[in-house]
Amino acid sequence: MVDVDTALTAPAAAAAADVTVVSVPIDVTEEVIRLVGPHVPERGLLMDVTSVKEAPVAAMLAATRASVLGTHPMFGPSVHTLQGQRVVLCRGRGDEWADWAARTFTARGLVITETTPALHDRAMSVVQVLTHFQTQVLGLTLARLGVPLDETLRFTSPAYVLELYVAARHFAQSPELYGPIEMRNPRTGEVTRAFGDATRELAAVLASGDQARFSELFAEVGAFFGPFTSEALEQSSFLIDRIVERA
Amino acid sequence: MVDVDTALTAPAAAAAADVTVVSVPIDVTEEVIRLVGPHVPERGLLMDVTSVKEAPVAAMLAATRASVLGTHPMFGPSVHTLQGQRVVLCRGRGDEWADWAARTFTARGLVITETTPALHDRAMSVVQVLTHFQTQVLGLTLARLGVPLDETLRFTSPAYVLELYVAARHFAQSPELYGPIEMRNPRTGEVTRAFGDATRELAAVLASGDQARFSELFAEVGAFFGPFTSEALEQSSFLIDRIVERA
Known part of the structure; x- marks a missing residue:
């Protein structure tokens, strides 16, 4: 986990991981995607959790050759259970990782809606x-x-x-x-x-x-x-x- | 109970009853008050259940010499219990009848807010x-x-x-x-x-x-x-x- 108070840099973390999740304020999402995208290994996955999807998914597709998945969890930290909560998935590139993410979320009780960034x-x-x-x-x-x-x-x-x-x-x-x-x-x-x-x-x-x-x-x-x-x-x-x- | 399908007229009902409750659409409330008000016995009570209070209470005070009480039940027919539901009371004239109404409502679990028609x-x-x-x-x-x-x-x-x-x-x-x-x-x-x-x-x-x-x-x-x-x-x-x- 790379955060403002960790020594590990985001590019180094992305290079070392199979899955890189960008979870930062919307205003800096594309900047962080451009920073880490090139370091995600091609066999890996770059995903985000931003509340808009067109711009971040386009930025991810441009910044990396790895698999790309846009997600939007439709609940906040105040919920008391994940059971029945919804996550939107927008496949960018690479069905294997998208299927893995869908299975992982479903196993935790989340409900998935798949769609395009525009919809x-x-x-x-x-x-x-x-x-x-x-x-x-x-x-x-x-x-x-x-x-x-x-x-x-x-x-x-x-x-x-x-x-x-x-x-x-x-x-x-x-x-x-x-x-x-x-x-x-x-x-x-x-x-x-x-x-x-x-x-x-x-x-x-x-x-x-x-x-x-x-x-x-x-x-x-x-x-x-x-x-x-x-x-x-x-x-x-x-x-x-x-x-x-x-x- | 006088309704559109009863033979009893509103003035006759008002003359025969201790308490007359006007419960009609807002648009005809003042008209019905003017119709029945003069027939309410002076020892009786004229009350309404309209969702606004300034105009109906003023109309009741003008139409009768009986006691006058404006009420507004703050709940609709879809509630499943009266317990804890609220009724607003606006005393117009005659504390004895107002106190009786307040006791009657409270005994059924209703919560009372007393105020003026303007407030x-x-x-x-x-x-x-x-x-x-x-x-x-x-x-x-x-x-x-x-x-x-x-x-x-x-x-x-x-x-x-x-x-x-x-x-x-x-x-x-x-x-x-x-x-x-x-x-x-x-x-x-x-x-x-x-x-x-x-x-x-x-x-x-x-x-x-x-x-x-x-x-x-x-x-x-x-x-x-x-x-x-x-x-x-x-x-x-x-x-x-x-x-x-x-x-």
Whole structure:
């Protein structure tokens, strides 16, 4: 393990190992890949764990002649079990090592999704960029409206507490992690524009008191979610019961 | 119980009862209060269960000389227990009936928050208007980005599933309920403006790649949430474990 406080250099470690895993902040990922890539033995594997995949996989393919595998573990250090957690795999070069990695992860209970870097980054523009962005917008709005949190909690419904948990959880974590995830996704501009458009449209509907249009928009979203709405109602009611039980 | 399919008229029921509870859609609440209010006996109680409180309580005080109590049950029909659920009480006139209602609710396990109609509506502009609005913006953005839900679910993290449950749950419910809650709160314009401002500011920070400013905004929200962030991380991790366990 090469870290900031080890004497072993990254190129020396890569030269000595079969498998080199690059696990560094997004902003320096490509730089580190260019540094270690040429030292990975051709029979070895170079892999990364970055939250975006197009740029790192391209950088790995360019930096080494070894096998290349992009991965994205879809969970953070706060999970209490690996069982059922998900890892995305993007094969770059060399199926033998990719198959080995897939078997190794599966044996530990992880669930694997294989895809291309482009499809990964598109899905993440929704799964990560959109959801993190909306949480940040909610948080900033709350902070600036000037209603103290304690005052709102006196009036809390279980569903509000659940939403606040989801939002506040985000701000217990690192902005240095989330900033690059959002800034380096190629579709972030598209996502924030769509979010801004939806904000303006819904605000105008509320201001005009147009219930018919409000119901139309509600139905449009309901159609997008489809049968998932029923599952969500059942699952979130289960979770809300757990919150009430714990209170 | 007077309903659309009963022969008993609302004024006749009010005249015959000690306690009259108005439980009708927000849009017709004041009209029904004006209809039944004059028939409630002076020794009786007129109460409502509307999700806004300033206008209905004012209407009840004007329509009757009986005791008046505004209430807002902070839970919907999907809860599986009344134990620990919250009801807001706004005393209008007559402490004896208000005390009776408080005792009756408490005896059934409900938790009571007493406040004024103005403070209630201010808190609800956050607890209901802001959270429902942000859920609707997220839903509409998802529907319009054109990435199929199933494709995003292939890449899901437990936290994303939790957020989707919270969002999709909303659209399994009635737009005729949520529309008036958002349209009739006196602070809705203020809330949607603040939300739009936060959207523009955060989108600009992401577009410029300004990590320092991003971290400042993160810290601003973290300071607003205060110690609640730690509770949220702990509680939401507990819930995420329950999701993983159930999957």
